[in-house]
Amino acid sequence: xxxxxxxxxxxxxxxxxxxxxxLKAAGDPVRHGEAIAEVETDKAIMDVEAFHxxxxxxxxxxxxxxxxxxxxxxxxxxxxxxxxxxxGLATPEEAVAAPxxxxxxxxxxxxxxxxxxxEAGSAGVRPAAPSAARASPYARRLAQQLGVDLxxxxxxxxxxxxxxxxxxxxxxAAPDLGMGPAYRIEPNTPFREATxxxxxxxxxxxxxxxxxALALGALIAKARASxxxxxxxxxxxxxxxxxxxxxxxxxxxxxxxxxxxxxxxxIAVDSPEGLITPVLRDVAGRSPLALLGDWRVLLExxxxxxxxxAEYSGATFYLSDLGVFPCVYSFDSIVPQGAAxxxxxxxxxxxxxxCTLNCDHRVVFGGDAARFLETLERHIxxxxxxxx
Numbered sequence: 559x560x561x562x563x564x565x566x567x568x569x570x571x572x573x574x575x576x577x578x579x580x581l582k583a584a585g586d587p588v589r590h591g592e593a594i595a596e597v598e599t600d601k602a603i604m605d606v607e608a609f610h611x612x613x614x615x616x617x618x619x620x621x622x623x624x625x626x627x628x629x630x631x632x633x634x635x636x637x638x639x640x641x642x643x644x645x646g647l648a649t650p651e652e653a654v655a656a657p658x659x660x661x662x663x664x665x666x667x668x669x670x671x672x673x674x675x676x677e678a679g680s681a682g683v684r685p686a687a688p689s690a691a692r693a694s695p696y697a698r699r700l701a702q703q704l705g706v707d708l709x710x711x712x713x714x715x716x717x718x719x720x721x722x723x724x725x726x727x728x729x730x731a732a733p734d735l736g737m738g739p740a741y742r743i744e745p746n747t748p749f750r751e752a753t754x755x756x757x758x759x760x761x762x763x764x765x766x767x768x769x770x771a772l773a774l775g776a777l778i779a780k781a782r783a784s785x786x787x788x789x790x791x792x793x794x795x796x797x798x799x800x801x802x803x804x805x806x807x808x809x810x811x812x813x814x815x816x817x818x819x820x821x822x823x824x825i826a827v828d829s830p831e832g833l834i835t836p837v838l839r840d841v842a843g844r845s846p847l848a849l850l851g852d853w854r855v856l857l858e859x860x861x862x863x864x865x866x867x868a869e870y871s872g873a874t875f876y877l878s879d880l881g882v883f884p885c886v887y888s889f890d891s892i893v894p895q896g897a898a899x900x901x902x903x904x905x906x907x908x909x910x911x912x913c914t915l916n917c918d919h920r921v922v923f924g925g926d927a928a929r930f931l932e933t934l935e936r937h938i939x940x941x942x943x944x945x946x
Contacts, residue, residue: 560640561610563632565625568599568867574626575599576747577619584616585641588634595631598747602870603863610634613641624745749831760892764919767890768927772935774881775909776942789825790838790846790853793877795937796901797821797841800875803930806899807874810920824873824894825853827860835894836860837873846941876900881911888912898922901934 593605824835836856
């Protein structure tokens, strides 16, 4: 009996994946739960596991093929003879054309957040102007945030969702290349697509920024002398400051301000594929040494693209440090959805570095930001002088 192997949804934002390599060949025995292939998702490279014991059988999707979630990529069968008869690699065209079969019917699609938006043209409408009359409440709120015009009617009676609004925003932002020099299109990687969707979704957040020159020289010296991570020490200082000013751990929702009970800090990492933010959990409640151990594991996974979604999602505050580049005098950042603030740390000039706090103005205000930066400088000084 043939059991189809399908492209799994390995994260909430994954709509397709790239088959990186097969860990088994057609005809090889496989056990339930055993990793049989590697797939590139929007943020990481993850294993695909077998759900049936037996033997791997073809046609197998070709390596380097981009496939939608739910697409058949191969099969497991009960006997080696069946596997031999079905062995072989499918061409990319065959892989894409393969039937999307599964042993159980998929559940109906739920309202998708903007981060999981499909390509333009869904719901049978032109992406430039979805109609307000048929838009879901969340889609209308998102359209207001992204500046998408919902006033023009469009044909059809399919309800519009947030995905359609995000698609319209992406379509509107496409550059006109017709009058410039010749060019070639390099397809976006899932990682870059996910980043673009996240930035579009965050673009409507009403933010402000406050910059302060903070004395980081002593903390940097301590990190170097003790073999500690400056990122972890800065995250710890931020978490202790947030504990005193908990609004910086909150997030705006249409129903009110969500106040979180734990401080989880996402730290920006410049990975081979681009920006990713591994998340340190309970940063205020654990010791710097415990945090350092977790951070080393997360950093290695980020460099090899092995972070699981639970390891880069759900931060309540963000930290971005470009201080390793001496020429970076100052910079600011986009506050991701799900957080009220992000701290951007530039290179040290003398003993001080310009640190910019970008804030969601729906949650915190200018005076809050100024007090937070004062509190942060105090905790930086204490950490630099402590033995822990």
